[in-house]
Amino acid sequence: MSETAAPEHTIPVFDLREQARQPDEFARCLGRAYRQWGFVGVQQHGVPDAVIEHALDAAEALFALPAATKLQYAGSPGGARGYTPFAREVAKGAAVHDLKEFWHVGRELAAPRxxxxxxxxxxxxxxxxRAAALTLYAELERVGQQLLQALARYLDLPADWFAARTDQGNSILRVLHYPPLPDEPPAGSxxxxxxxxxNLITLLVGSRQSGLEIQSRQGDWVPVSLLPGTIVVNIGDILQRLTNGLLPSTTHRVVNPTGPAARVSRYSVPFFLHPNPDMDLSVLPQCVSADNPQRYAPITAHEFLQERLREIGLL
Incomplete structure (x- = not known):
């Protein structure tokens, strides 16, 4: 089995059906691609197009609500649920806030642990x-768990290793709106x-507009087109910690459009797959060697999340 890549999106793209046909080979190719890029595309994943389109339509209607109405749903600690207003979040180390607003949806449990x-x-x-968001949440979690099975195989772990460590993870569906740009955006924004x-991995559906770029290992910014039927999946900092940097959390951004596109809203829906809050993020011993000594101190998933939320201005 081999992954494919095309000039317009550059990152390797995988057919998820191959995981069932050739699980070991799929895991080997997936791990190799992540080590190079930190990002892959996944096709034939079973998420109906209608589910994604319904979620994007629902997002457009949601963010069209008056600002005062949306603000009634803000104020959740750390922005964990509900609405986060425009220009509230700032990237770690950035001097200015991002030009976006978003709504967070978590898992619904009758009796959370x-x-x-x-x-x-x-x-x-x-x-x-509600129905649009929860349906997409369930679909993306399903796909995410399939990919974690493959990554577990790649890391010489049991295929179900992540399952019990993510069954009540604080995973988030972030429904994102990038409004039309102001005539004079803040400098550097x-x-x-x-x-x-x-998180562990992020699964991104949408957008109907371009703008996503990832930073290559050589430091170049590479545009990534979200092709029809493709979910873009990247490694997060938590999985980078667990693997001692073997699977890298790749830097990415959404750039400002120019011309007529600057007057158009952009919507996208990433799903941030998190471990259970009490998961120990100690480095996996098989990822430590003389050439790759241990880089990270032990910490729990919740402690790490809180640390990062403070860094991006949500706590």
Whole structure:
């Protein structure tokens, strides 16, 4: 089995059906691609196009609500659930805030084991949003778990190693809106400044507009087109810690469009797959060697999340 890449998106693209046909070879190729790029595309994943389109339509309707209405749903600690206003989040180390607003949806559980799993906040003015968001949440979590099985194989772990460590993870569906750019954006501001994700892996669907760029190992910025039927999946900082840097959390950004595109909103929906809050993020011993000594101190998933939320201005 081999992954494919095309000039317009550059990152390797995988057919997820191959995981069932050739699990070991799929895991080997996936791990190799992540070591080079930190990002891959996944096709034939089973998420219906209609589910994604419904979620993007629901996002457009949600963010069209008046600012005062949306603000009624803000204020969740750390922005964990509900609405986060425009220009609130700042990338780690950045001098200016991102040009975006977003809404967070978490998992819904009747009896969560962890106090950190806050209840969802739903907009009464857009009742269709709940079903659209939860349906996409479930689909992306399913795909994410399949990819974690492959990564477990690549790391010489049991295929189900991540399952019990993520079954009540604080995973987040972030419904994102990048409004039309102001005539004079703040100097140096981007729709999303260069950053790395916090979590294990991120699955991104949408957008209907371009703008995503990833930084290559050579330091170049590479545009990534979100092709129809493709989910872009990248490694986050937590998985980078677990693997002692073997699987890298790659820097990426969303750049400001120019011309007529600058007057158009951009919507996208990343799913941040997190471990359970009490998961020990100590480096896996098989990822430590004389050539790659241990880089990270032990910490729990919740402690690490809190640390990063403070760094990006949400706590």
């Amino acid at each position: 962890y106090a950190q799993l806050q209840p969802n906040i739903w907009p009464q003015e857009q009742p269709a949003f 981007l729709r999303a400044a260069a950053h790395e994700d916090i």
